Structure formats: structure tokens, C-alpha cells
Amino acid sequence: MSKHDNEELPSRRRFLQQTLSLIPLAAVGSSLVSQSSVAAAAKTEGVSAHYVPTFFNNEEWAFVLAATDRLIPEDEHGPGAVSEGVPVYIDKQMELPYGYGHLWYMHGPFASAEPELGYQSSLVPRETWRRGIRAVNAWCKKTYQKSFAELSHQQQDDILHQLDGGKLSFDEVPGGLFFTQMLENTKEGYLADPMHGGNQTLASWKMIGFPGARADYQQVMDNPDKPYPLGPVSISGKRSV
Numbered sequence: 001m002s003k004h005d006n007e008e009l010p011s012r013r014r015f016l017q018q019t020l021s022l023i024p025l026a027a028v029g030s031s032l033v034s035q036s037s038v039a040a041a042a043k044t045e046g047v048s049a050h051y052v053p054t055f056f057n058n059e060e061w062a063f064v065l066a067a068t069d070r071l072i073p074e075d076e077h078g079p080g081a082v083s084e085g086v087p088v089y090i091d092k093q094m095e096l097p098y099g100y101g102h103l104w105y106m107h108g109p110f111a112s113a114e115p116e117l118g119y120q121s122s123l124v125p126r127e128t129w130r131r132g133i134r135a136v137n138a139w140c141k142k143t144y145q146k147s148f149a150e151l152s153h154q155q156q157d158d159i160l161h162q163l164d165g166g167k168l169s170f171d172e173v174p175g176g177l178f179f180t181q182m183l184e185n186t187k188e189g190y191l192a193d194p195m196h197g198g199n200q201t202l203a204s205w206k207m208i209g210f211p212g213a214r215a216d217y218q219q220v221m222d223n224p225d226k227p228y229p230l231g232p233v234s235i236s237g238k239r240s241v
Contacts, residue, residue, distance in 0.1 A: 055094035062149035063133045070156050071186045079203050089189030089197035099126040132178030135170035195236045202240040205232035
């Protein structure tokens with residue numbers, strides 16, 4: 001969904017560099033699936049035909065594959081969200097305390113407010129995903145007679161832009177809230193340690209020059225303008241190739 005400018009850093013790299021400072025890296029098969037989603041899943045280490053979602057059902061899983069593929073698509077600068085296992089990361093998060101909203105104060109009243117004032121919705125992440133997918137798919141079937149995962153990339157991008165801009169919303173979940181949930185979880189999964197499900201080849205860390213859990217990183221901090229010479233390492237010990 002990004003445009004590239006040859007006179008600047010690729011937008012994917014700028015996007016990840018800006019996002020990295022906001023995310024704690026260490027903390028954090030169906031006939032309904034479109035052909036592009038199947039192809040993306042088949043070539044990935046993290047998302048494959050062998051992975052069985054624990055939270056999402058088949059139709060929801062097809063949506064997650066399609067949406068994350070458009071939010072961080074594969075291009076000449078590196079692999080995308082699907083091939084790095086981001087949908088797996090999201091599915092796992094929905095069954096953790098985060099997915100149930102156990103990490104936040106979830107009592108009312110709720111009001112429209114600046115992000116600095118905390119989460120302002122009665123919906124926990126798993127409810128936002130489930131309601132959002134159901135609402136978007138219903139809208140797509142009414143408008144195009146197809147589910148979101150079955151639409152063209154251009155149509156999918158247009159719907160995501162409408163959600164982001166508040167032009168598409170629903171009674172059961174605000175469109176903007178659903179888009180924010182999708183985008184945040186997709187970024188988290190793409191930049192997280194592989195032990196959490198996403199970033200399976202450490203591609204995002206290599207892209208932004210993050211060394212990961214290397215114990216000797218402290219030795220080169222006195223040379224901030226020089227690239228780190230070694231590849232990143234996961235907390236689990238997994239290394240990039």
C-alpha cells in the first residue's frame with residue numbers, strides 16, 4: 001500500500017524505523033481463502049497449510065491473511081507480513097491476556113479522547129477483530145458479492161483506506177478502531193521476536209539494523225554511526241541467514 005521515492009529511503013524502511021521506537025520487541029486451510037492468500041501461505045515458514053488457528057475460524061483466517069498481506073506486502077525491499085508469520089502472531093495473541101484485555105483497565109466510562117489518555121473502548125482486541133471481520137465481510141458481500149479475501153488487491157486497499165479514514169464504519173465496531181487494531185497488531189508481529197510467531201526469518205530486524213538479543217551489542221554502542229556487522233539473533237537463539 002506504499003509508494004516508493006527513489007530520492008529517499010524506501011517507505012517500508014522508514015515505516016519500520018519509525019515504528020521500532022514504539023514497540024517493545026521482546027514483549028510482545030480453507031476454500032474461502034483467495035488464491036493469492038494460499039500462495040503466500042504456501043511459501044512461508046511462519047504461515048503454512050499446516051498451521052491451524054486457535055482463535056480465528058476459516059473465514060476469519062482468510063481475512064487476516066488477506067488484510068495483513070496488504071498492510072505490509074512483499075516487495076523488492078523484503079518479505080511481507082504473511083511470509084514472516086504475522087497472522088500466526090496475531091492468532092496467538094488473541095488467546096493471551098492481551099487478547100482478552102486483561103492488560104488494561106476495562107471499566108467505563110468510555111469516551112473519545114487522545115491516545116495519551118489510554119484505551120477508550122469497551123471492546124477487547126479479540127472482540128474488535130471478530131466483530132470487525134464479520135462487519136467488513138458482510139459489507140463486501142453486499143457490495144461486491146464476495147468476501148474481503150476474494151477481492152482484488154486494489155479493492156482490498158480501497159476498503160482499508162476507507163476504514164482508516166473513517167469513511168467506512170459499522171454499528172458493532174467503529175471502522176477506525178478496527179483498522180487501528182489491525183495495523184498495530186500487524187506491525188507488532190512484523191517487528192516482534194520470532195519466538196512470538198512473526199518475523200520468522202528476522203527480516204525486519206535485518207532491514208532496520210537491529211541486532212536482537214546479541215550479548216556483545218553493548219561493545220559497539222560507542223560507534224553509533226557505523227552499521228552493526230553481525231546479523232540479528234532471537235531470544236530463543238535463532239539467527240538470521
